[in-house]
Amino acid sequence: MANPNQEVKYTKLFINNEFVNSVSGKTFETLNPSTEKKIADIAEGDKADVDLAVAAAKKAFERKSEWRNLDSTARAALLNKLADLIARDIDIISNLEALDTGKPIDHAKMQVGWAVNVFRSVASYADKIFGRTVPSDGALFSYTRKEPVGVVGLITPWNYPILLVAMKVGPALAAGCTIIHKPAEQTPLTALYVAALSKEAGFPAGVLNVIPGYGPTAGAAITSHADVRKVGFTGSTEVGKLIMEAAAKSNLKKVSLELGGKSPFVVFDDVNLDEVIPVAVEGVFTNAGQICIAPSRTFVQESIYDEFVKKVVAYAKNRKLGSQFTSGVQQGPQVDKDTFDKVLTYIEYGKQDGAKLELGGKRWGTEGYFIEPTIFSNVTDNMRIARDEIFGPVMSILKFKTLEEVIDRANNTEYGLSSTVFTKNIEQAFAFANQVEAGNVKVNSGGMGNNLPFGGYKQSGIGREGGDYGVELYLETKAVSIKM
Ligand code: NAD
Numbered sequence: 001m002a003n004p005n006q007e008v009k010y011t012k013l014f015i016n017n018e019f020v021n022s023v024s025g026k027t028f029e030t031l032n033p034s035t036e037k038k039i040a041d042i043a044e045g046d047k048a049d050v051d052l053a054v055a056a057a058k059k060a061f062e063r064k065s066e067w068r069n070l071d072s073t074a075r076a077a078l079l080n081k082l083a084d085l086i087a088r089d090i091d092i093i094s095n096l097e098a099l100d101t102g103k104p105i106d107h108a109k110m111q112v113g114w115a116v117n118v119f120r121s122v123a124s125y126a127d128k129i130f131g132r133t134v135p136s137d138g139a140l141f142s143y144t145r146k147e148p149v150g151v152v153g154l155i156t157p158w159n160y161p162i163l164l165v166a167m168k169v170g171p172a173l174a175a176g177c178t179i180i181h182k183p184a185e186q187t188p189l190t191a192l193y194v195a196a197l198s199k200e201a202g203f204p205a206g207v208l209n210v211i212p213g214y215g216p217t218a219g220a221a222i223t224s225h226a227d228v229r230k231v232g233f234t235g236s237t238e239v240g241k242l243i244m245e246a247a248a249k250s251n252l253k254k255v256s257l258e259l260g261g262k263s264p265f266v267v268f269d270d271v272n273l274d275e276v277i278p279v280a281v282e283g284v285f286t287n288a289g290q291i292c293i294a295p296s297r298t299f300v301q302e303s304i305y306d307e308f309v310k311k312v313v314a315y316a317k318n319r320k321l322g323s324q325f326t327s328g329v330q331q332g333p334q335v336d337k338d339t340f341d342k343v344l345t346y347i348e349y350g351k352q353d354g355a356k357l358e359l360g361g362k363r364w365g366t367e368g369y370f371i372e373p374t375i376f377s378n379v380t381d382n383m384r385i386a387r388d389e390i391f392g393p394v395m396s397i398l399k400f401k402t403l404e405e406v407i408d409r410a411n412n413t414e415y416g417l418s419s420t421v422f423t424k425n426i427e428q429a430f431a432f433a434n435q436v437e438a439g440n441v442k443v444n445s446g447g448m449g450n451n452l453p454f455g456g457y458k459q460s461g462i463g464r465e466g467g468d469y470g471v472e473l474y475l476e477t478k479a480v481s482i483k484m
Contacts, residue, residue, distance in 0.1 A: 002105045004325045006095035008040040013049055013212065014195035016056040017205035023048035028214075030188060033102035033333040034323035034368040042188050045213035050180060050221035053209035057151040057178035058227050060206030067178065067204045072127040079123035079173060081201040086194065087116045096189040097162050098324040102332040102369070103287060105324055111163050112190075118166035121451060125471045126174040134479075142481040148176035149254065149474050150229035153222035155215075155243070156191070157235045158184035158335050159290040159391075165191050167465055168232050169208065175474035180228065181210045182219050184235075186335050188212035215239060224250040232473060234258040234292075236389075237415075237459045256463030256473045258292070259456055260389040261417030264410035265295030266400075266432065268423035269304045271444075273311055276422045279446040280395070281316050283420065285373050288331050289393035290339070293418035293440075297379075297386055298397045299406050305399045309377045312395070313359045316373045321364050333369040334392060340369035343392030346385055350376045353383040355396070381409055389415070403428055411437045416457025420446065439464070 011027075012019040020043075027041040045053075060067050070078075086093060094109040101108070131144035152172050156164040161183060172179050183191035195210040211218050219239075223231050223246035230253055233243050237259040247253040265283060267276055283295040300308045322329040334340040340363075347361050360372030371393055379386050379396040386396050400406040410419065410432075419438040423429050433441040437457045440448055448454075451467030463473050 001091055002098075002325050003091075003095045004099070006092060006099060008096065008189060010189075010192035010196050011040050012043040012192075013045050013053070014192060014208070014210040015049070015053045016209070017199045017203075019196075022046065023052070028185060030100055030186065031336065032099055033335050036367060036369070039099050040189070042212050045182070045211035045218040047217065047221040049211055049213070050218055050225060053180045053211050054151060054225050054227050056206035056209055057180055060204055061148075061151055061178045065204070067207050068176070072129065072176075075174065075176065076123045076126035078201055078203055079119055079126055079170065082194075082198055082203075083116045083119035083123065085197040085201055086112065086119065089193070089197065090116070093162060093190055093193055096193060097187075100187040100189045101158065101161065101335060102324055104329045104332055107287070108324070111160060115162045115166035118163070119170050121467065122170040122174040122471060125468050129175065129471065129475065131477070136481060139484045140481045141484050142479065145478045145480060146475045147478055149476055150177060151227055152177045152179055152230045152232060152474060153225070153228045154179055154181045155219050155222065155231065155233045155235065156181070156183055158186040159287060159292070161187040162190040162194070164234055165194050167470065168234070169194070171465070171470035172232065172474045173203070173207070174471050177230075177474045178206060179208050180222055181208065182222055183210065183212055185212065185214050220246060223247055223253075226251045228253055230254040230256075230474065232256050236260050240461070256465075257461045258454070258463075258465060259417075259459065259461045260415060261292050261294070261456065261460050262297060262387065262389050262413050262415045263293055263295045263418040263420070263438065264297045264299055264436070265420045266299045266406050266410060266422065267301060267304070267308060268421075268425065268428060269301040270424045271422045273304065273308060277308070277312050277315050279420075279422075280312060281319075283446050284395045285316065285319060285331055285393045288334055288371070289343075290335060290391050294391075295418070295420050296390065296394065296396060297410070298395055299400045299410065300397055302399055302401050305397075309358060309375075309397055312397070313375055316375060316395070317359055319373050321370055321372070323368065331373065331393065334371060335369070337369060339391065340371065343371050343390055343394065346388070346390045346392065346394060347374055350379075350383065350385040350394070350396070353385065355379045355383055355385060360393070381412060387413070403431060407432060407435045411435075414459040417460035418442070
């Protein structure tokens with residue numbers, strides 16, 4: 001049941017299966033972005049706390065530890081148990097997620113459901129981590145073993161907090177690693193709740209540790225720690241580079257990075273616009289535009305450009321904005337003041353650079369970080385709104401003539417996370433799918449299948465999450481040769 005007054009039970013660091021205060025005793029506030037009011041004070045982790053958490057995780061990963069010697073089917077069972085507990089508490093977790101992020105409660109609930117599915121899916125891989133036998137010359141018998149990387153640091157952003165807990169913590173647990181997770185400072189509540197459930201599920205102490213705190217302090221302490229063997233990160237490209245640098249300078253820890261995007265959404269003139277427009281609008285404005293795969297460069301073929309602009313504006317202007325617990329709301333606020341200010345700055349850039357403001361462009365309401373759904377037409381490739389990731393409810397519509405031209409322009413970016421194309425012409429669809437530089441391509445829909453690899457080309461990331469790809473990120477491969 002939706003409850004704006006949901007009790008916040010877990011506000012401390014989670015180390016060695018206990019909730020504890022930070023060594024410094026410091027706390028920070030997490031705010032409700034719809035009201036700008038405090039939800040709770042959260043213990044603020046720092047280097048000293050990360051050291052304690054890493055020591056706990058290291059102990060839990062010792063050669064003779066309970067976790068290291070757990071049968072893989074028992075590991076799968078623990079993950080399924082955790083999924084069951086998240087499903088049991090779906091209402092509480094959805095309320096916490098909605099409070100912390102501002103996203104509409106029904107969206108939050110759907111995402112908690114996705115997180116349950118991810119935990120179940122990775123559980124099904126936990127007991128299927130196989131090596132291979134490899135034919136060798138001479139009298140050698142050779143095979144490979146897959147082994148957990150060790151203590152891993154997982155750092156996640158605020159836009160899909162519970163889903164990203166599942167996407168990172170799930171595969172790392174399935175692989176048999178031990179974990180220090182730092183959730184985003186804006187949205188720590190659901191990660192802490194899942195930590196409590198992991199203890200209830202029966203995960204041994206030290207396997208999952210959660211340290212809320214800020215990036216340059218708690219986050220940097222994880223990425224530079226000599227006993228952390230790998231960092232799995234989701235966040236901005238800018239911070240991704242800092243993480244790689246810290247990883248290289250400390251102990252050459254492995255990194256996988258899921259970073260930003262500026263994804264193309266290409267509409268050819270042979271489509272039914274009434275089918276395309278809801279997908280374009282949902283893609284850009286869902287989660288208040290705070291989506292890494294948001295199709296924020298909308299390329300429309302010349303002959304249908306004016307009709308598209310007219311129809312998309314008519315459709316988007318009916319979106320219902322409001323606070324997360326108001327029934328029927330489609331768009332909540334931006335997550336915090338910084339994000340809100342950044343989006344409004346980009347809207348000003350759009351105007352300054354000569355784009356035509358077709359819809360929105362301002363703050364919505366008088367409290368909270370709401371921004372109207374905003375649409376610009378007459379956008380050209382070099383405008384800042386067409387080049388940079390805005391991470392807000394802003395659609396930029398560009399005009400193109402030919403397939404060749406639009407592929408070049410779609411690829412004219414340092415990002416390469418996602419892409420979408422709408423056309424009835426199968427040759428055009430294949431040409432785009434083959435030549436676009438992006439980690440995924442959606443043809444005639446906004447959806448992606450389950451268990452597919454997810455990740456970016458170019459500066460959108462390193463590595464692929466999803467299904468067995470996600471588990472593989474937390475494994476080493478050992479080659480063994482035995483003289484026969
Ligand atoms: P961010 O990079 O500012 O922060 C992400 C996380 O990194 C937070 O937990 C933050 O505290 C931490 N961090 C910040 N500085 C750090 C440092 N120096 N060392 C270690 N950790 C540090 O990103 P954000 O604003 O929270 O999220 C938005 C970004 O995330 C967007 O660029 C978006 O595209 C990206 N994102 C990507 C994906 C994907 O799967 N590719 C998914 C969601 C979000």
